[in-house]
Amino acid sequence: LESFLTDTMKTRNLLLALLILALWAATACSRPPQRNYLDSLRSYWQGVYPNGGETLYCGRKFRPFDRSVNVEHVYPMSWVTKKLRCGKREQCRHNSPRFNLIESDMHNMYPARKDVNQTRGAMAFGIIEGENHKYRGCDFEVDFRKRRVEPRPEVRGRIARAMLYMSDEYGLDIYRKQRKMLEKWNRQFPPDAEEKRHNRAVARIQGKPNPYIR
Structure with a gap:
C-alpha cells in the first residue's frame, strides 16, 4: 500500500508539473514578440531600403552601406525616456x-x-522665418535659440504622420501647438508614392501599417 501511494503521488506531481509547463508555454506563445532596436536595424535596412534610397531631410540619394547615413527617429527618443522615466537611453x-x-x-x-x-x-x-539653411544644398533650417527645425516641404506630411502615429500608438506627448501644426501638415501634404512604399515595407515586417497613411 505504501509503495502504491508513493507511486500515485509521483504520478500526480509529474502530471502537475507537465500541466504547469504547458500553461507557461501557452502563455509565452501568446505574448507579442519583444522588439529590440539594435537587432531590428538589419531588418530595417534589408527590408525597407535594400537598394538604398533618399535621406529624409536633405533628399540626398544614398546606396546600401553608406556610412554617412543613419536612422533618424522622427519622434525623438529623449522625449520617450523623459515620458517613461526609465533613465538615459542605454538604461x-x-x-x-x-x-x-x-x-x-x-x-x-x-x-x-x-x-x-x-x-x-x-x-x-x-x-522658421527666412531661408537660413544650415547645410549647403539642403533645405533644412535651424533656430538654436528657439530649439526649432524646419524640414523641407516635401517631407512635412511624412514627418507629421510619423509623429501623430507615435503619439496615438504609445500615448506619447505632443504639445498642443506642435500637434496643431502637424495635423495641418498631414492635411496639406498627403502621402506620396515613396511614403506609401515605406509604409508597406514596414507593415510587412511589423505586421501593422501606419493608419495615417492611406
Whole structure:
C-alpha cells in the first residue's frame, strides 16, 4: 500500500508539473514578440531600403552601406525616456521593454545624413522665418535659440504622420501647438508614392501599417 501511494503521488506531481509547463508555454506563445532596436536595424535596412534610397531631410540619394547615413527617429527618443522615466537611453534599453518596443518601431524611422540627424537632436519641428539653411544644398533650417527645425516641404506630411502615429500608438506627448501644426501638415501634404512604399515595407515586417497613411 505504501509503495502504491508513493507511486500515485509521483504520478500526480509529474502530471502537475507537465500541466504547469504547458500553461507557461501557452502563455509565452501568446505574448507579442519583444522588439529590440539594435537587432531590428538589419531588418530595417534589408527590408525597407535594400537598394538604398533618399535621406529624409536633405533628399540626398544614398546606396546600401553608406556610412554617412543613419536612422533618424522622427519622434525623438529623449522625449520617450523623459515620458517613461526609465533613465538615459542605454538604461531604458536594459530596464524598459516598453522603451524597446517604441524605439524599434520602424514607422518612426527614416534615413538621414548623420550630421543633419545630430544637429536636429530632439528639437521640435516648426516654421522658421527666412531661408537660413544650415547645410549647403539642403533645405533644412535651424533656430538654436528657439530649439526649432524646419524640414523641407516635401517631407512635412511624412514627418507629421510619423509623429501623430507615435503619439496615438504609445500615448506619447505632443504639445498642443506642435500637434496643431502637424495635423495641418498631414492635411496639406498627403502621402506620396515613396511614403506609401515605406509604409508597406514596414507593415510587412511589423505586421501593422501606419493608419495615417492611406
